[in-house]
Amino acid sequence: MLLSAPTRVPSMPDPSAAPAIQMTGMNKWYGNFHVLKNINLTVHRGEKLVICGPSGSGKSTMIRCINRLEEHQQGQIAVEGVELSHDLKQIDVIRRDIGMVFQHFNLFPHLTILENLTLAPIWVRRMRRGQAEQTAMHYLERVKIPDQAHKYPGQLSGGQQQRVAIARALCMSPKIILFDEPTSALDPEMVKEVLDTMVALAEDGMTMLCVTHEMGFARQVADRVVFMDQGEIVEMNTPSEFFSHPRHQRSKLFLAQILN
Amino acid sequence: MKAVSLPLPAEPMPGQIRFGAFRRSAKLLFGTPLNAALTLLFGVLLVATVPPMLRWLVIDAVLFNPNPSACRVATGACWSFIYAKSGQLLFGIYPLDERWRPAIVCLLILALLGWSVRPASWAPRLLALWVAALVLIFWLMGGGIGLTEVPTSSWGGLPVTLLLTVVAIGVAFPVGIVLALARRSTMPAIRIGAVVLIESVRGLPLLSILFVASIMMPLFLPEALLPDKFVRALVALTIFAAAYLAEVIRGGLQAIPKGQYEAAAALGLPFWRAQYLIILPQAIRVAIPALANTIIVMIKNTSLVLVVGLFDLISSGKAALADPDWPSPAAETFLFIGAIFFALSFSFARFADFLERRGPTAH
Numbered sequence: 001m002l003l004s005a006p007t008r009v010p011s012m013p014d015p016s017a018a019p020a021i022q023m024t025g026m027n028k029w030y031g032n033f034h035v036l037k038n039i040n041l042t043v044h045r046g047e048k049l050v051i052c053g054p055s056g057s058g059k060s061t062m063i064r065c066i067n068r069l070e071e072h073q074q075g076q077i078a079v080e081g082v083e084l085s086h087d088l089k090q091i092d093v094i095r096r097d098i099g100m101v102f103q104h105f106n107l108f109p110h111l112t113i114l115e116n117l118t119l120a121p122i123w124v125r126r127m128r129r130g131q132a133e134q135t136a137m138h139y140l141e142r143v144k145i146p147d148q149a150h151k152y153p154g155q156l157s158g159g160q161q162q163r164v165a166i167a168r169a170l171c172m173s174p175k176i177i178l179f180d181e182p183t184s185a186l187d188p189e190m191v192k193e194v195l196d197t198m199v200a201l202a203e204d205g206m207t208m209l210c211v212t213h214e215m216g217f218a219r220q221v222a223d224r225v226v227f228m229d230q231g232e233i234v235e236m237n238t239p240s241e242f243f244s245h246p247r248h249q250r251s252k253l254f255l256a257q258i259l260n
Numbered sequence: 261m262k263a264v265s266l267p268l269p270a271e272p273m274p275g276q277i278r279f280g281a282f283r284r285s286a287k288l289l290f291g292t293p294l295n296a297a298l299t300l301l302f303g304v305l306l307v308a309t310v311p312p313m314l315r316w317l318v319i320d321a322v323l324f325n326p327n328p329s330a331c332r333v334a335t336g337a338c339w340s341f342i343y344a345k346s347g348q349l350l351f352g353i354y355p356l357d358e359r360w361r362p363a364i365v366c367l368l369i370l371a372l373l374g375w376s377v378r379p380a381s382w383a384p385r386l387l388a389l390w391v392a393a394l395v396l397i398f399w400l401m402g403g404g405i406g407l408t409e410v411p412t413s414s415w416g417g418l419p420v421t422l423l424l425t426v427v428a429i430g431v432a433f434p435v436g437i438v439l440a441l442a443r444r445s446t447m448p449a450i451r452i453g454a455v456v457l458i459e460s461v462r463g464l465p466l467l468s469i470l471f472v473a474s475i476m477m478p479l480f481l482p483e484a485l486l487p488d489k490f491v492r493a494l495v496a497l498t499i500f501a502a503a504y505l506a507e508v509i510r511g512g513l514q515a516i517p518k519g520q521y522e523a524a525a526a527l528g529l530p531f532w533r534a535q536y537l538i539i540l541p542q543a544i545r546v547a548i549p550a551l552a553n554t555i556i557v558m559i560k561n562t563s564l565v566l567v568v569g570l571f572d573l574i575s576s577g578k579a580a581l582a583d584p585d586w587p588s589p590a591a592e593t594f595l596f597i598g599a600i601f602f603a604l605s606f607s608f609a610r611f612a613d614f615l616e617r618r619g620p621t622a623h
Contacts, residue, residue: 069522088530096528106523110541110619119537120527152620172527 018081020045020176020207021066026075028061035061036072037231045175048208050218050239053228054254059211062228063178066209067098080175096124099169099177103185105161107153113140113164114149117171125172132171139167143197159190163197170201177201179210213258219243227251328586338589342596345580349596352416352576358408361400362419368393369422377611379618390430397423412490416571416579418600420490424562424572425604428497429555435498436505441535443510454506461503466564469496474568493565501558508554512547513539545619552612556605563601573597 021043028036035058043049051059064070065077068084068091077084079094108116117136121127127135140146143163145156153161162182169177179198183191195217202208202221212218218225218239225242227235227250235248246252290296320336324343331338342349351362372393375381401419403409442454461469473496474489487495516539524534544551566575577593 067526069525092528092530095526098526100523100526102519102523104519106517106519108520108523108538108542110545120529123533123537124528154620168527 017045018078019043020047020080021209022076022078023062023065024076026062026065026072026077028058028065028070028072028074035231036065039075039233041226041233041236043176043207043209045207046205047223048202048206048221049210049224049226050222051209051211051226051228052213052215052218052254052258053234057228058231059226059228060180063180063209063211066176066178067095067100069100092124096120096172097175099172099174101162101165101169101177101179101182103181105153105158105165105185107161107164107168109153112150112152113145113156116153116164117168120168121171135171136167139170140164142170142200143167144193157190158186159193162186162190162194166194166197166201176207176209179208179212181211181213183212183214215243215258227254229254331587331589337592338587339592341586341589342592345583345586345593348417348580349573349576349593350417351419352571353414353579354416355408355410355414358403358410361403361407361410362415362417365397365400365419366422368397369419369426373426377614394427412488413569415490417573417576420565420570421562421572421600424494424497424565425559427494428501428562429558432498432501432505432558435502436509437540439502439506440509440513443506444513458503458506461499462507466497466500466561467567469500470564470568472496489568490570493568493570497558497562497565500561501554504554504558505551508547508550509543511550512543512545515546516542545616548612548616552609555612556608559605559608560601573600 019042021041023039023041026036026039027034039062041062051063053059061070065072066079079098082090082094084091084094107113108119111119114133114136117139118127118129118132121132121135122129125132137146137149140149143166145160145163148156148160148164153164156164166177166182182198183194186194191214195214198208198210198217199221208221210217210222222239224236225239226233227242227246227248229250235242235246235251237247242251243255246255288295289299316336318336320334322330322334322336322338322340325340326344328341328344331341347356347359350366351359354362372390376386376390399405399407401410401415401423402412439454439458442450443458445451445454470493473492477492478486486492520538520542521534524538529537563572563574565572566578571579574594574597577597581588581590581593
């Protein structure tokens with residue numbers, strides 16, 4: 001079973017192109033609290049990263065820095081070769097190309113599912129309504145809930161809402177998708193439908209950064225697992241190495257807690 | 261007394277239903293000594309007040325007789341006064357031969373309001389329609405270009421009340437939204453500016469703001485720069501309403517979870533677009549009961565302009581009462597004016613209720 005699983009080779013980066021994401025010497029403080037300490041991380045195009053670690057280790061904060069939902073104070077973050085600066089217009093341009101899926105879905109409750117999906121393509125990408133709706137229906141079919149298009153988010157289950165959130169991100173045809181604990185707020189029986197959607201997305205070659213405790217998902221799709229603790233990247237390795245031979249004491253402790 | 265458990269009655273026979281209902285209400289009204297005492301008390305109060313009220317309102321009232329002397333001898337209400345003076349009550353001291361103009365203005369405003377509450381007409385062209393209508397309205401009221409000029413000091417009655425209400429609230433609402441957003445801004449200069457404006461307007465009585473606008477401004481502004489008295493009162497009402505609406509809208513904004521801002525930002529929506537499409541529709545919906553409250557108070561606040569010499573409905577009523585030919589039926593006049601204010605406020609309350617029920621109910 002384990003042997004027959006396809007070995008995942010990180011897609012070879014195009015040498016002429018900049019990596020999808022590059023963080024160098026990145027530091028962040030909340031007041032005096034040092035949340036992120038000297039983060040160096042390069043994510044190539046098409047790569048799938050799973051970021052794990054105990055709560056409070058800074059993993060959510062790190063991926064939220066990539067689309068500037070949080071501001072870092074030191075070091076550089078470059079997305080597709082463009083460095084994040086204080087220029088608000090430039091941040092909006094970068095955000096268009098980075099999809100984000102939140103722990104609590106954050107769908108817009110006053111809009112229907114279809115309106116949730118077409119809003120940004122129409123207002124940000126300047127797409128015509130008809131075309132935006134066609135794209136939206138295409139992605140709703142991919143996440144297997146086209147029949148819910150005219151309902152409001154409050155009428156859907158948690159798993160369905162999270163799949164809508166994934167479809168909403170996809171409608172902007174992003175180059176990268178960030179997942180911030182996408183299954184943590186779900187009832188156990190709904191975790192699988194969301195993970196299945198994410199696996200399908202990974203198979204299509206999307207660049208994905210995923211903060212999650214779903215180790216089965218990490219084994220199945222991750223090219224690399226990043227383990228963080230106390231604001232630092234402690235260990236970074238292929239899933240098979242990380243799970244079978246964790247090098248660091250803190251990784252061993254974490255795995256012992258989470259796998260039992 | 262022995263506790264007897266009575267078997268529950270089976271399906272009552274048709275003839276028993278009325279008796280059952282009678283027994284139930286009798287038990288409700290006289291079941292306990294306290295209930296019996298309250299029933300008797302309210303019964304006596306009703307008997308003591310309703311017949312005289314009916315006598316005054318209808319039985320002994322002068323309903324149609326247009327002769328003022330009929331009112332002098334009658335012991336009931338003088339409704340014929342309202343009818344005989346309706347022109348003056350509704351249009352104040354507006355020139356008699358030109359009263360068709362404010363009449364059209366009133367009908368136009370009411371028709372536009374009726375048109376505007378339909379969700380189907382909520383489109384940018386509705387705003388254009390209102391702007392065009394207001395230009396027409398101010399021309400009809402003020403004259404010039406083919407019509408006899410009528411200065412604002414001669415305007416009066418219902419058109420003044422309607423215009424002050426519609427324009428003050430219509431302008432105050434967007435200003436209030438901007439003030440509410442400014443007060444939540446991270447930029448200190450903008451935030452402090454909004455706080456100073458809102459708190460100083462909220463800290464002053466509306467009367468004093470109206471006095472400043474109409475009496476103090478002429479003292480330090482040269483005549484050429486001084487706007488019309490009607491416009492000054494309108495601006496004062498607008499600023500007052502904007503400060504209150506801003507705080508109500510800010511309350512709605514506080515209720516929107518941080519995740520909504522983050523989701524909008526993550527999709528690349530710029531600040532104003534995110535506010536317009538995501539945050540404000542939800543914030544205003546949350547704030548509807550409080551907004552309706554503030555707006556209804558503002559509808560009635562327009563009557564305060566009488567202290568600075570503008571003839572709204574109430575001032576027109578007082579002017580009509582001064583006619584020495586009639587016995588000055590103040591209660592009837594104020595009931596009539598009250599009915600107009602009630603119709604306006606109650607209609608708005610129903611509209612707010614409709615808005616509240618609209619859209620998704622589950623969150």
